[in-house]
Amino acid sequence: MSPVREPRHAPVREKRRPGLDRLRRDGWLAAHKWLILRRLVQAGFLAVFLTGPLWGVWITKGTFASSMTLDVLPLTDPMMALQSLLAGHVMETSGLVGAAIVLAAYALVGGRSFCGWACPVNVITDFAAWVRTRFGLKDAYPMDRRLRLLILGGVLAGSAATGTIVWEAVNPVTMLHRALVTGTLFGGGAALSITIAVLLFDLGVASRGWCGHLCPVGAFYALVGAKGVVRVSAVNRDACDNCMDCFAVCPERQVITPALRGAKNGIGPLILSGDCSNCGRCVDVCAKDVFIFTTRFHDGAGASVRGPAKKVLQGEKML
Amino acid sequence: MESRQAPAMTRRHMLSGAFRAACGAGLVAALLAVPARRRAEAVALRPPGAIDDAEFLSACVRCGLCVRDCPYNTLKLAEAADGQPVGTPFFNARTVPCEMCEDIPCVVACPTGALDKSLTDIKAAKMGVAVLVGQETCLNFLGLRCDVCYRVCPLIDQAITLERHHNERTGKHAVFIPTVHTDKCTGCGKCEKACVLEEAAIKVLPPALAVGVLGAHYRLGWEEKEKAGKSLIDGIIDLPDRMPEGPAPERLPGGGFKEFKP
Numbered sequence: 080m081s082p083v084r085e086p087r088h089a090p091v092r093e094k095r096r097p098g099l100d101r102l103r104r105d106g107w108l109a110a111h112k113w114l115i116l117r118r119l120v121q122a123g124f125l126a127v128f129l130t131g132p133l134w135g136v137w138i139t140k141g142t143f144a145s146s147m148t149l150d151v152l153p154l155t156d157p158m159m160a161l162q163s164l165l166a167g168h169v170m171e172t173s174g175l176v177g178a179a180i181v182l183a184a185y186a187l188v189g190g191r192s193f194c195g196w197a198c199p200v201n202v203i204t205d206f207a208a209w210v211r212t213r214f215g216l217k218d219a220y221p222m223d224r225r226l227r228l229l230i231l232g233g234v235l236a237g238s239a240a241t242g243t244i245v246w247e248a249v250n251p252v253t254m255l256h257r258a259l260v261t262g263t264l265f266g267g268g269a270a271l272s273i274t275i276a277v278l279l280f281d282l283g284v285a286s287r288g289w290c291g292h293l294c295p296v297g298a299f300y301a302l303v304g305a306k307g308v309v310r311v312s313a314v315n316r317d318a319c320d321n322c323m324d325c326f327a328v329c330p331e332r333q334v335i336t337p338a339l340r341g342a343k344n345g346i347g348p349l350i351l352s353g354d355c356s357n358c359g360r361c362v363d364v365c366a367k368d369v370f371i372f373t374t375r376f377h378d379g380a381g382a383s384v385r386g387p388a389k390k391v392l393q394g395e396k397m398l
Numbered sequence: 399m400e401s402r403q404a405p406a407m408t409r410r411h412m413l414s415g416a417f418r419a420a421c422g423a424g425l426v427a428a429l430l431a432v433p434a435r436r437r438a439e440a441v442a443l444r445p446p447g448a449i450d451d452a453e454f455l456s457a458c459v460r461c462g463l464c465v466r467d468c469p470y471n472t473l474k475l476a477e478a479a480d481g482q483p484v485g486t487p488f489f490n491a492r493t494v495p496c497e498m499c500e501d502i503p504c505v506v507a508c509p510t511g512a513l514d515k516s517l518t519d520i521k522a523a524k525m526g527v528a529v530l531v532g533q534e535t536c537l538n539f540l541g542l543r544c545d546v547c548y549r550v551c552p553l554i555d556q557a558i559t560l561e562r563h564h565n566e567r568t569g570k571h572a573v574f575i576p577t578v579h580t581d582k583c584t585g586c587g588k589c590e591k592a593c594v595l596e597e598a599a600i601k602v603l604p605p606a607l608a609v610g611v612l613g614a615h616y617r618l619g620w621e622e623k624e625k626a627g628k629s630l631i632d633g634i635i636d637l638p639d640r641m642p643e644g645p646a647p648e649r650l651p652g653g654g655f656k657e658f659k660p
Contacts, residue, residue, distance in 0.1 A: 145461035145509045153509055159459045166456035174509035216414050243455035257485055261475060268477035269484045276428040283421020
């Protein structure tokens with residue numbers, strides 16, 4: 080880069096990188112803690128399916144649609160079981176038990192944790208969002224986030240009307256996972272096409288378009304996990320300096336506002352929306368340590384926030 | 399400051415517009431690529447115990463557990479080009495036929511009932527029915543003794559028998575016609591796999607395609623007679639003789655009629 084352009088462009092680029100303040104203060108690892116954890120968990124979910132075909136050590140067989148772990152634990156996609164039921168088929172006991180286990184787990188953990196911590200499509204759409212932020216692309220065609228509920232309704236009604244598990248004809252979640260698990264992603268199948276379509280949709284058509292607006296699987300889990308236990312709390316919201324970094328990284332930015340800015344309206348700091356995928360990126364990027372992971376029963380007030388950080392915050396506030 | 403920023407924004411707008419358009423076009427292309435690759439190929443057969451095709455898609459979650467537990471790698475999950483809905487299990491008899499495991503692990507693995515667990519005897523499976531489609535190419539039809547399909551059949555002399563017929567071509571030999579008995583054939587596809595021809599003369603088809611269906615109103619006189627224990631009609635019905643109008647045609651001494659063209 081020429082010395083003339085450097086100063087003009089540097090601040091602009093900085094502005095486009097949410098989390099830079101946190102990164103500078105605590106280092107890269109701390110500023111990406113939950114992101115790294117999440118990627119590890121996502122990779123782990125894939126790994127348990129892959130050890131068998133790759134090395135002959137079978138941990139989990141099947142795919143996210145339905146699986147069997149260590150020959151004892153059946154797990155079934157509950158939305159799939161619901162569609163099947165509506166289509167007029169009652170699954171085998173193991174399938175139904177599996178669906179009940181998954182349903183209970185996500186209802187307990189809460190929010191769209193599946194989306195943030197298990198779904199392979201999340202990696203694709205997060206990448207698209209990262210590119211959009213990095214290059215400052217404006218939202219092209221804003222859509223209503225309730226569209227996904229409409230699609231979910233359509234999928235369920237469609238299953239009943241056609242007597243088939245309708246969503247499986249197009250579901251990028253199971254298609255991508257299946258292709259990864261069976262090693263057929265680059266075999267010229269539908270999975271790659273659909274994955275590319277989702278990527279391009281999120282890149283060029285609508286910001287956070289797929290997961291945030293259209294995917295009925297996410298909508299389903301948002302309903303299931305609406306009363307879940309694990310929640311993010313904007314416990315330290317008084318320290319917020321409106322840098323907007325959390326809004327920039329949040330895949331469901333509408334969930335932050337009431338918790339972060341609701342003090343004057345008497346709204347607690349807990350992010351209670353089922354749309355929150357518990358991804359923890361807000362926790363990562365915030366240089367003011369506003370957010371923490373906590374439970375629905377404890378908004379985190381009074382919980383220990385790191386001492387030195389607090390001091391820094393107050394110091395800055397006085398300035 | 400403002401005048402300097404304006405052109406920069408325009409370039410940015412143009413670039414992001416072009417990028418958006420490219421993404422949109424690519425998105426459409428990616429989605430169209432899926433149906434565009436669909437093509438009719440070999441017949442995709444369902445695993446043993448698969449419930450009726452109309453109901454199959456209400457039950458199968460496309461998890462692939464049956465595929466994982468197939469010890470012979472017979473079963474595959476369908477891609478768009480395979481002729482079955484994406485992700486559903488199938489096999490192609492000519493590629494890898496079903497080995498008809500006695501414990502039927504694929505059915506045991508199915509968590510949904512898309513593969514019916516009431517199937518415990520693999521010999522009762524109905525994955526398809528073998529049909530000798532290549533009646534002009536089958537070596538046995540040509541009068542040779544290939545017999546391979548008959549020999550490899552796990553239900554030899556039940557699902558496939560060799561039926562002896564007169565060889566019309568030579569006038570003095572016999573032909574041994576491999577004959578499939580639909581009530582016994584499981585559709586495992588061993589015959590199709592083993593057929594020595596470049597393109598198999600015997601093919602396993604889904605039961606609905608392979609076996610004709612008699613109209614529901616059809617009654618077979620001889621069966622009805624047996625059921626009733628006597629003829630259903632008393633005496634002989636005398637139907638009116640329909641004769642051509644005009645003078646009666648002249649009979650020829652060797653039989654038939656003069657100037658009669660069938």
